[in-house]
Amino acid sequence: MLTISEFGRRTGLSHKALRLYDVSGLLPPAQVDPANGYRLYDEEQLERARRISVLRQLDMPLTTIAEVLAGSDEEGLIRLDRWWAAQEATTAARRATLQYLRDRFSRSGSTGLAPRPVLTRDVPETKIASIRSDTDQQNLIGIIVTATDEIRTYLQAAGATLPGESWVIYHGPVTPEAEATVEVCVPFQGLVDPSGPIAIRVEPAHHEAYCTITMDECAYPRIMLAYDLVDDFVRTAGSTITGPPREVYRANCHLMPRDQPAVDIAQPISRSAILEGKP
Known part of the structure; x- marks a missing residue:
């Protein structure tokens, strides 16, 4: 069993993050000492914790991380790719919005949409x-x-x-x-x-x-x-x-x-x- 400090050192997660993941149900400790309330983790939880850490670096919401990690690795890969495709589409849309604003500042008299039939x-x-x-x-x-x-x-x-x-x-x-x-x-x-x-x-x-x-x-x-x-x-x-x-x-x-x-x-x-x- 690993203490929260040792587990955090080996996964790159802070005490604050580990407590949050415990409360959210994403990464509860393997045991909680009944005498002092210390959280203890199993070495088998290291891989899950490291995956959570990397996914958080991608700014993935906790609810989405839970979905990605809920099933098999094959299912997780599908959910990961689906989420990333959504992020790329959102970025492309934001880029187009930025271009729209740039067009409006540089050509204040235009409508922003070329004429077309209905x-x-x-x-x-x-x-x-x-x-x-x-x-x-x-x-x-x-x-x-x-x-x-x-x-x-x-x-x-x-x-x-x-x-x-x-x-x-x-x-x-x-x-x-x-x-x-x-x-x-x-x-x-x-x-x-x-x-x-x-x-x-x-x-x-x-x-x-x-x-x-x-x-x-x-x-x-x-x-x-x-x-x-x-x-x-x-x-x-x-x-x-x-x-x-x-x-x-x-x-x-x-x-x-x-x-x-x-x-x-x-x-x-x-x-x-x-x-x-x-x-």
């Missing part, structure tokens, strides 16, 4: 697998990337056929100051049962207005300008909104050049006389 289309009834989460703007990208990968992995293991695209449906306004529910959706074909956070449902057929943007234009707040274009179109057309707005991500959009069309900003609407005959 079109309409019919969307057929579609079977989807989805995960709902409450999030604010800061954590949104990470949740989208993580949930999409989790759903795709589950569907592929179940033998479903995936067309490639994915959606994010916004059931409330997500802002830097306020959380709202988002639903990450992956369309599929086949017979699949729900599992854990993954729900299976049918998205009703609908008519929608949409415009297409690039991955760079997805960054907040530039993406809101695309939503404004669609909102203005719907208002001018005299249509009624019939469902929550959504973002439709094309297959492998994360691998596309960031200045290429990749995402549709879409709003389900009713048909109107003004729109009849238009695409």
Whole structure:
């Protein structure tokens, strides 16, 4: 058995950190001396402690560390890669936001979004697998990337056929100051049962207005300008909104050049006389 001081020396963890990991259930001591309350650790806990230390250096939250370390090493590797992909996507989005701000400072008269058409289309009834989460703007990208990968992995293991695209449906306004529910959706074909956070449902057929943007234009707040274009179109057309707005991500959009069309900003609407005959 190792004292907390010896265990901390061999793992690089402070007494404060070890007490925190004990309270959180992440790394409880093997024994607590009933006479003096001293924490004692087993040598077999050294590897887990060292992994926790390295993961914390990556700024991974304790709850995520618990998930990474909860199962086998193979499962932990999948969760680690999924989390890291979310971090990289968040960094790319922040970089695009920075560029947006630089553009605004250097060209104060521009809108920040090049003119583009808003079109309409019919969307057929579609079977989807989805995960709902409450999030604010800061954590949104990470949740989208993580949930999409989790759903795709589950569907592929179940033998479903995936067309490639994915959606994010916004059931409330997500802002830097306020959380709202988002639903990450992956369309599929086949017979699949729900599992854990993954729900299976049918998205009703609908008519929608949409415009297409690039991955760079997805960054907040530039993406809101695309939503404004669609909102203005719907208002001018005299249509009624019939469902929550959504973002439709094309297959492998994360691998596309960031200045290429990749995402549709879409709003389900009713048909109107003004729109009849238009695409």
